[in-house]
Amino acid sequence: MSRLVIVSNRIADPRKAAAGGLAVAVKDSLQETGGVWFGWSGKLRDAGNDATHRGDGVQVQTVGGIQLATIDLDPRDYDAYYLGYSNNVLWPVFHYRLDLAQFDRRFADGYRRVNQLFARKLYPLLRPDDIVWVHDYQLIPLAAELRAMGCTNPIGFFLHIPMPPLPIMAAIPEHEWLMRSLFAYDLVGFQTEADLLHFEQYVEAEAGAARLPNGRLRAFGRTLSAGAFPIGINVDEFAALAGDRDGIAMFDRMRDEYSRRQLLVGVDRLDYTKGLPQRVHAFRELLERYPENRSRATLIQIAAPSRENLGAYDDLRREMDSLCGAINGDYGELEWMPMRYIHRTVARKRLPGLYRASRVALVTPLRDGMNLVAKEFLAAQDETDPGVLVLSRFAGAAEQMKEALLVNPYDTQGTAQAIQRALAMPLDERRQRYTALMATIRKYDVHWWRTRFLDALADASEAAVAQP
Ligand code: GDG
Numbered sequence: 001m002s003r004l005v006i007v008s009n010r011i012a013d014p015r016k017a018a019a020g021g022l023a024v025a026v027k028d029s030l031q032e033t034g035g036v037w038f039g040w041s042g043k044l045r046d047a048g049n050d051a052t053h054r055g056d057g058v059q060v061q062t063v064g065g066i067q068l069a070t071i072d073l074d075p076r077d078y079d080a081y082y083l084g085y086s087n088n089v090l091w092p093v094f095h096y097r098l099d100l101a102q103f104d105r106r107f108a109d110g111y112r113r114v115n116q117l118f119a120r121k122l123y124p125l126l127r128p129d130d131i132v133w134v135h136d137y138q139l140i141p142l143a144a145e146l147r148a149m150g151c152t153n154p155i156g157f158f159l160h161i162p163m164p165p166l167p168i169m170a171a172i173p174e175h176e177w178l179m180r181s182l183f184a185y186d187l188v189g190f191q192t193e194a195d196l197l198h199f200e201q202y203v204e205a206e207a208g209a210a211r212l213p214n215g216r217l218r219a220f221g222r223t224l225s226a227g228a229f230p231i232g233i234n235v236d237e238f239a240a241l242a243g244d245r246d247g248i249a250m251f252d253r254m255r256d257e258y259s260r261r262q263l264l265v266g267v268d269r270l271d272y273t274k275g276l277p278q279r280v281h282a283f284r285e286l287l288e289r290y291p292e293n294r295s296r297a298t299l300i301q302i303a304a305p306s307r308e309n310l311g312a313y314d315d316l317r318r319e320m321d322s323l324c325g326a327i328n329g330d331y332g333e334l335e336w337m338p339m340r341y342i343h344r345t346v347a348r349k350r351l352p353g354l355y356r357a358s359r360v361a362l363v364t365p366l367r368d369g370m371n372l373v374a375k376e377f378l379a380a381q382d383e384t385d386p387g388v389l390v391l392s393r394f395a396g397a398a399e400q401m402k403e404a405l406l407v408n409p410y411d412t413q414g415t416a417q418a419i420q421r422a423l424a425m426p427l428d429e430r431r432q433r434y435t436a437l438m439a440t441i442r443k444y445d446v447h448w449w450r451t452r453f454l455d456a457l458a459d460a461s462e463a464a465v466a467q468p
Pocket of ligand 1: 025160161231267268269302303304344345346347348349351368369370371372373376
């Protein structure tokens with residue numbers, strides 16, 4: 001059987017909890033098949049001192065059947081590739097936030113340099129029949145660099161974040177180069193049909209792409225397959241976590257403490273795409289417009305720290321501190337506080353119990369590739385008394401999860417109204433919605449995602465051999 005080689009910017013130690021959708025999904029995939037996971041170690045090399053680098057500079061260890069192969073980065077490269085291009089250009093622009101982008105030629109150069117470094121270190125590790133699966137926006141040009149070195153392995157790419165429409169994409173000075181680079185892959189996968197459409201519209205309008213009879217797209221002198229592969233979760237594993245000792249203990253604690261209250265929950269990385277300030281505004285509006293929720297409804301918001309060395313994240317942190325302080329100051333009472341805001345990573349085993357004890361989940365990003373929290377919340381529910389999901393229409397998950405209460409997170413009043421409806425929803429309707437949503441997330445779980453992507457990659461690489 002061919003070996004699966006997964007490449008992503010960071011790798012996560014399979015023994016530790018990871019706060020981040022990609023790490024969670026990739027770990028689940030590799031744990032099933034075994035294989036290699038290649039990426040940055042998260043460590044920086046001392047500037048001008050290569051002593052920490054032995055041999056080829058690749059550190060390899062085997063953990064739970066998975067080979068982890070990591071490299072360290074030079075601080076200058078890290079600044080330009082990671083902080084600069086990945087986090088200050090691609091992340092904001094792909095989430096439609098041109099206002100937060102910082103275009104700087106040096107960032108693009110560093111991004112290219114690190115992708116070349118990844119290719120140089122990875123290529124010698126590859127066996128001829130390996131299947132290479134590259135993840136996310138930090139590594140768009142990796143296949144092009146590998147191909148330039150002579151690599152002929154099947155290479156697929158999955159974009160975990162949204163694909164913006166053409167006029168937004170075209171604002172990136174290097175947009176043409178990025179899109180051309182994608183054509184070095186055999187298969188490019190997106191989260192949703194909407195993302196796929198944006199990609200197709202771009203290559204048709206900007207690169208005169210033609211659709212071949214076998215469905216592949218030809219542009220830039222190469223062909224590729226493109227598809228939508230909505231990422232899922234490991235439903236059974238998550239449901240089992242809800243039912244194990246820690247899960248039950250957490251659930252019982254929450255239920256005891258909030259026995260006379262309605263609990264709402266939000267779990268996100270502290271990121272400006274997640275719509276956290278807008279969520280607090282909507283919750284405030286709920287207390288204002290529907291005063292029966294005062295002394296009753298409590299929102300637990302977990303905001304796991306993320307990318308703390310970037311300015312936009314500092315601003316968000318300050319804004320959240322102030323909004324949460326204000327709502328508690330204005331509405332709180334001696335025996336009730338409307339919000340519990342936790343700016344820390346919570347142990348993964350505690351999440352299912354928290355979800356299960358909550359009547360409503362607020363998953364209201366301004367823009368999100370998919371959003372796994374929406375799916376985890378459902379998987380943790382008690383089917384006899386399930387909670388309600390309030391979901392942003394701008395999360396990729398909304399394309400699949402139509403039975404959630406879909407909201408526009410920019411519309412404070414509309415979101416407050418939907419939260420009110422969720423809190424008051426009769427059991428029958430909660431069950432109906434839950435049953436329909438569970439059927440979807442069960443069918444399109446993480447195993448489906450991996451198998452569908454890898455099957456499509458096998459087909460695509462055959463087609464590429466026939467018609468490069
Ligand atoms: C990217 C895309 C796409 C969160 N806080 C804690 C914690 N988490 C876990 C959640 C969930 C994961 O992190 C977050 O996944 P999301 O999908 O919500 O979001 P991103 O991290 O932005 O992921 C996203 C995803 O990739 C996969 O393709 O869905 O759209 O942006 O699993 O439970 N886990 C723990 N403590 C926390 O405090 N242990």
